[in-house]
Amino acid sequence: MSAGKRGALIIFEGCDRSGKTTQSRLLVELLKSKGIPTLPMNFPERSSSIGQVINSYLTNSKDLPDEVIHLMFSANRWEHMNQVKQKLLEGTTLVVDRYSFSGVAYSAAKGLDFDWCYAPERGLIKPDAVFYLRAPSNDLTNRGQYGEERYEKVEFQGRVAEVFDRICSKEASYFHKFDATQSVEDLHAQIGSITEELLPKVATQPLDTLS
């Protein structure tokens, strides 16, 4: 990539087992195959000390108040923001599995105030595109390994989906909503073509922040 051109920040969001990991991997492979510098990332990033606490919480070996774990998920994003910014400005496109919107959706679904949940996300780098994979919770429970972690309950995932829908309306200018019950290949084709159109458009735009 020539000097001054940045990479794009691309996020996958959606309920558990909606196909985010599958689609992020395919998108990274596609972009790399076209010679576009691309790196995968995911949140929570479980290897840092904050990430290890989050992992203990998610695997049910540690309990924390809802407000505390919410702020830890956010802190986990903040602790990686310098690295994210540096990579984007170097011209690397980042394909990220979950971001701030998961933070808001899961915590608001527990009953925390929506605006309170958004507050610690303000100032993080704003994505260029969010691919939101949406499917009725009942359609996702029969996908692999459902039910192993804390939030993997149908009724709770239904509430999470409602908050994701609210976020999708609020952030409509850069959210792309997909029916996640489509085949892996059909979803990938649509996501790939939106991304290939997006990259040259954002390459000369300054980075923005969530507000």
Ligand code: Z5A
């Ligand atoms: N969380 C939070 O509370 N606050 C935050 O700020 C953040 C996260 C960032 C861990 O997330 C938990 O953290 C998550 C939200 C919370 N809790 N929950 N639930 P995670 O991302 O580490 O883990 P995950 O949500 O469990 O994601 P996942 O298991 O990786 O699911 P996925 O990535 O969406 O799906 P997948 O792995 O691509 O696919 C799942 C299965 O479905 C697999 O067998 C695939 O082969 C199959 N699949 C995929 N696509 C399709 C299609 N199109 N058709 C049929 N089958 C498919």
